[in-house]
Amino acid sequence: MKAGFDPQKYIEEQSKYILERVNNYDKLYLEFGGKLIGDKHAKRVLPGFDEDAKIKLLQKLKDQVEIIICVYAGDIERNKIRGDFGITYDMEVLRLLDDFRSYELEVNSVVITRYNQQPATNVFINKLERRNIKVYKHVEIPGYPADIDTIVSEQGYGSNPYITTTKPIVVVTAPGPNSGKLATCLSQLYHEYNMGRMAGYSKFETFPVWNLPLKHPVNIAYEAATIDLKDVNMIDNFHFERYQEVAVNYNRDLEMFPVVKRIIEKITGKESVYQSPTDMGVNRVAFGITDDEIVSEASKQEIIRRYFATICDFKKGLVDEESLNRMKVIMEEVQLRQEDRHCVMPARDYAAKLKETCHENETVTVMAFEMHDGKIITGRSSSTMDCCSAAILNAIKYLAGIGDEIFLLSPLILSTIRDLKEKVLNSKITRLNANEILVALSICAVTNPTAQLAYERLSMLNGVQAHCTSMLNKNDEQILRKLGIDVTSDPFYPSENLYYV
Missing domain, CATH: 3.40.140.40 (Domain of unknown function (DUF1846), C-terminal subdomain)
Incomplete structure (x- = not known):
């Protein structure tokens, strides 16, 4: 397939905007959405995209970067599988540790989120610690995310141990979604400000692409890829109200934004620099697209691939009927057939x-x-x-x-x-x-x-x-x-x- 994306321009744009954010703080906690290594989805929908672009970008900044890996204890306990590799989340953490080391990137620690003495999780913690890997345990905070007074207190984030970091950019990643990356970043922010240090939070985003149309095939392909999470792309109303500019985001970020904004303001004691969830992200994907027609066609093919994956997962009992029906609606929406x-x-x-x-x-x-x-x-x-x-x-x-x-x-x-x-x-x-x-x-x-x-x-x-x-x-x-x-x-x-x- 012909290339429709310039990976070099993307890396230049993305790294420039990350460094701009870093310059505003003593330390920046950078949450990474999606796959940090081997982003096959991005490679398929953006022909020309380097699937390892994100890790190569971090490698360029390796003297300024250290990494924290989050994994939800419940995912370990129920042996949650990462579909593309067919391995459990705890094994994926070990794979990530090896891969980061091969790129000469410093891994600070592994954080077990929502920890509650789960037996399988304890075995995993022992395995890590006996290989001299630092492990931190974060417990579930009562009232999270609604009770902000409790969350931003010694009984909330204060009950989590502080993760000692030394580099200006702390990348927070995970084996998959809902692993506690955001909570870990905000917990660290709480401790940093209590110690008198000015820290910031931002997201490294790939999809959905905020400055492509809501119904652009690239953004619809993201919905198809996250069908099991029930992610839905929406217009960022916070961004439009503030800037009169249309931006695309997804439902979970939009739902959480008012809470996250209030938590950041309570931690810092001043108004948040972010007025919308789009503001929080660094996403320069659209600026790397060189041929929209090629990218659109590749995205449509990805939607069909995701459709087949969903109907097979339904047959295996891995997804529910709601996800299957939603996938069928997406196919109708883009007017695609299996035979395409x-x-x-x-x-x-x-x-x-x-x-x-x-x-x-x-x-x-x-x-x-x-x-x-x-x-x-x-x-x-x-x-x-x-x-x-x-x-x-x-x-x-x-x-x-x-x-x-x-x-x-x-x-x-x-x-x-x-x-x-x-x-x-x-x-x-x-x-x-x-x-x-x-x-x-x-x-x-x-x-x-x-x-x-x-x-x-x-x-x-x-x-x-x-x-x-x-x-x-x-x-x-x-x-x-x-x-x-x-x-x-x-x-x-x-x-x-x-x-x-």
């Missing part, structure tokens, strides 16, 4: 054709890839491998100019892997998945120049669009994600089995 995703119908048509020749109880799953040149490549499940593996092999053969009739993988290696699964590991599933097929390909590439030629084309799958006629297992989902392939699925299980799928 170009790889959907080829996958379905091929599956229907195969069904005509299959045995009555045989289930065949098909995956279709839409390549960068528009070519559709398909793969079907078989007794040897699943459809994801077949599609990957067919796609790299196409990219390498290898005939479809030529085998890339040694039958001996494939049968050895299947024997290992079936006879040694006692697996009930002998069909090879994408991970196993890629391992087999890498082995064959050592002695087979044709396999080597195809192996070298794997990186060219980055950005390919894919659709599957049944829901994928976690293993294949993660392999496709690592290859950079954006995949959607129809909301059907690949078999009647409940566990062995």
Whole structure:
């Protein structure tokens, strides 16, 4: 896809405005919304966006930055899963710690929010502390967020331990939403002012984009991405009343703004510098858009992808019917159909054709890839491998100019892997998945120049669009994600089995 976004201009604009905020205070607590590393959503809706732009921006400021990671104790206790990586929030905290260190960014500590002696949380705290990672525990404040007199007192924020920080910019991030980032920032503000230091609070925002129209596809794609949180974009009435300027924000920020403004004013003892929730954010995304048509089309495709994700999550019991119906309304609002995703119908048509020749109880799953040149490549499940593996092999053969009739993988290696699964590991599933097929390909590439030629084309799958006629297992989902392939699925299980799928 052609680029419609200038990442360098965005980083320049964003860093300039952050530094302007820092200059007004002894210390700035900067709440980061969205993903700090690997922001795939932003990359998809803003072609040209660097998914690691935010972390690279912080790396440029690393001498002035330290990081606090917040995680809600309740999310640890119920093993909340981060969907894109398929890992729990406590594991995501560990992943973030490793990633921040790899960028040479200083991690101050981990804050456990709304802590109440939860058993699983205590185990996690022990794990962190025994690896010499500082942990702070913030308890739930009675009356939060309505009882401001209690919140801004020794019984409220004062009961939270002060997190000792040394850098002028303190980034507050989390594994996901509703992790307590805002409360942690305001708690720190309370302690800073009590110690006679002038501190400030701001938000690093990406979506929704305040100076794009309310119904711009980029902003609607944000609603689709947060369908489970029930976020709704709205006109920031506080901003309009103050500046007579239309700005877009979302319902949670608008609902909380009067409370946050009053808390800041009570802490500082003076009128807040922020007159609207839009004022609080630093969001220069719109200034990086170079081609609105490209960005709009990419956003529409993201809405369709989110639609498929939602109907599959509903099938799995992960979202409620209200979220599903809201997603359907969004599709109608933008006048989109499932078939507007170009790889959907080829996958379905091929599956229907195969069904005509299959045995009555045989289930065949098909995956279709839409390549960068528009070519559709398909793969079907078989007794040897699943459809994801077949599609990957067919796609790299196409990219390498290898005939479809030529085998890339040694039958001996494939049968050895299947024997290992079936006879040694006692697996009930002998069909090879994408991970196993890629391992087999890498082995064959050592002695087979044709396999080597195809192996070298794997990186060219980055950005390919894919659709599957049944829901994928976690293993294949993660392999496709690592290859950079954006995949959607129809909301059907690949078999009647409940566990062995």
